[in-house]
Amino acid sequence: MTRLLLLLLTSSATLLVFGLWIPLKAVLAQEMLEVAWAESQARQVESRPWPWADTWPVARLAIPALNDSMIVLADTHGESLAFGPGRLAGGDDGNGAVIIAGHRDTHFRGLNALEAGNEIRLQGRNGRWRSYRVENARVVDSRSERIDAQQLPAGTLLLVTCYPFNSVDAGGPLRYVVRARADGITAPREQIDTVAGI
């Protein structure tokens, strides 16, 4: 009986630790990504946050309404979403649409609080901030819809995360898509300019 109890206790504790490790990892990774992001902006190269990483920072996403800011990684393959939101489509040049996906229980947890008119800011590697306004948000079924990036007008930003927000099912088919449109390019931040000049 005691042994069984011990087993239950340890396995539950392990589960809890694993469960808590995921959000912790998301927070810790962002700290490391800050360093890599600063370096990639300074040197204008793809700099990997740790030597064995299969991804690198490509942008900074700031959501003033949520008082939140995070580093966006290239692509969404493998484990990269655990460290930060991934950019599915879109480049630094500002042509075409930008699509960013993130985990609903870590980085994109606050997405459901976004409302039409809220500001979203995106900074490219060249240091330029681009400001977007939320247009709408909707729920899609990933089994019956795809994103046609070519059809989206330039200057569109899509933030994708899982839906419903508090579900425990990690494999659900529904996605929450926030659509935002660019206001225009705002002036680059001065401290970035000086770093880029090195």
Add this chain to the structure above:
Amino acid sequence: MMLSNDLLRLYSPCSHRCPAPGRSAVVSEARCGHVPARSAPPSFLSKFRHRPSNRTLEGVSLWLAVLLMLFVHPLYAEASETDDVGQLHFVDDRGQWQEPALVLGSEFDIRVGGLIADSRLLRSFRNTSDQWREGVFVFPLPDKASVYGLTMKVGERTIEGKVQPKETARRTYEKAKQAGQHAANVEQQRPNLFTARVANIPPKETVSVELKYQQPVGYQAGVFELSLPTTLTPRYMPGTPIRPSTDQWQSGWALPTIEVADADAISPFTVKPADVAEGSHRASIELLIDAGLPLEEVSSPSHQLVTSQDGQTVTVRPAEGSILMDRDFVVRWRPLAGREPSAAVFYQSWQGEDYLLAMLVPGQIGKRVLPRELVFVIDTSGSMAGESIRQARSALQAGLQTLTPRDRFNVIRFNSQAHALFMQPEIASGNNLARARQYVDRLRAEGGTEMAPALSLALQDREGGEEESPRVRQVIFITDGAVGDEAGLFRQIRQQLGDQRLFTVGIGSAPNRHFMREAARWGRGTYTAIHSASDVSGPLQALFSAMESPVLTDIQVQWPGQEAGIESFPRRAGDLFQGEPLIYVARGVSAMGELRVSGRLPGGEAWRKTLDLQQAASGTGLYRHWAREKIDGMQDEARVSGQEPDKAAITELAVAHGLMSAYTSFVAVETTPVRMPETPLAPDNLPTLLPAGSEVGMLRYPQTATAAPLLIALGLVGLMFSVAIVLLQRRALP
């Protein structure tokens, strides 16, 4: 992560039964949550009697309970919320995602007689759901197909369709749909793209639509070819959407744009074969070739064939029985060596009018190699991703190999933007060729298909550089033609062409053949199709030798008898390349006398040939072919003059000949209603299959949730459980 995956799998059976995934977990956790809650109050009373460790345990369990309640509360709130979210129309009332309800079957029955192939295409829509359905299916047909019949089959009954002006037919259909009658409507969206609508398909039943169409058989360099498109490559729609809309990607259909006003009608949802129901999107094909001459070989670059011969008639079937509709079905047949026809005449009398179809192959007409200026244009848009871009690269490499040091060349690649390798065409020196090879090897497919700037770049006027000898300037355009604004591009080619020639090379499992053929025609060149990676060298060899050979220009035909009553098409033949036949169809000529054809060789000498019309064999469907050619001719004229085509005249011609056209479509309506007006009818847009070898152009939504909430919930529940047991044990002990 292994651990969490196992947990998910254990968890999943419940989520099928439960209305919302969260709920079952919530219920069980809530029950667990009560255990310590109930046991807690007595422990408070007895806390002074127990050891301090016991008190800590109770404190811990209380904290755990509070934590769990905090954690579980939003889950519970969410579970009660999801029941009435109105947007989730693709989830039925039991929370199950609905599979596409209609299963599509296709049967092709094709008979080839002479130069015309006559086909019956039976499309069956089987409703697997418990609801009444309307099926909408966008499908391709051969690019020169003349559709002349529609029959709807419901059970034992057959209803013949009628040709009507497009808007009238659509109204008839919509009225019948509302009234609950069986109805079918087939419309032409592009010369090679059609939409079938079938209304009121009863639950668990099948409604079939039989289309009759004919198409000319291709004949080039002694080989006959028939191609049967089964799916389409998703088209790129340039321009901005006409109306900004929130349902931008509603079930995968594109929105109309300024340049392609009917984008939504020609862009069905494209899926992988695994995403359609078992047995759906398969076609059975039977092809009967009555060539009228002994055949040496029947082959296909796309599928394995089973052939059986009976005299001069050959029956062809695909070896695998029914084929998956994800690539064009192509059959080629070759007469015995030395027996290739160099001329043929067919005759038919219809409604008191005589129709003649004449074919003439000029044959070998000398060879003279001029220094050339070759511009290769390669499409690197997203629709080319996968097998297509590899084929395109190897086609381009093969093209580079044909260059001699006397030639100049350039390579232009385009997707959303066009980019040229050299500022202006360069001499084909070893150095430049090596650079080009490297450039080509590095090409990747992504982005849009903005063809217009690439065409401008390729067809731009040559600058300066007076040369000692004139160069023949040729543009080779390698693409899958996945564009929606064909007409605009043809206009551009006509305006910018000058004395250049444009050759198109079609790539992929389902290229837009209409665009390829017409672009080459407006560009005074030829169209070559590549079907698979193994099929690259043969057709390209033929193309490059045709490009080196001179062409026959200024072709004139003279029919016997008085000119007045004769209407012959094409009005003006284009220039002729090595191995190509001249094909004319005429009305008002009886099978008597001689047809005279003359032309000019590149050196300036005249070329003449006569054809004895009395040798004519009887043919079928010539009048339809004639009417189709006449309609095409009228649309060409409108394009050249920049006016709208004469809609009334085309409608009248098409109705008189029982043909579908851009302005006429078929509609079949059963007279008695079958569906009660109060029974709902659900629309079902059937997807088309992604062409084999190409990659999904559209992005899938990534997986964007972690197992963290599940792990935390399970961990907390487990811990509470253990603490509760420990507490109970302590209490049980004296």
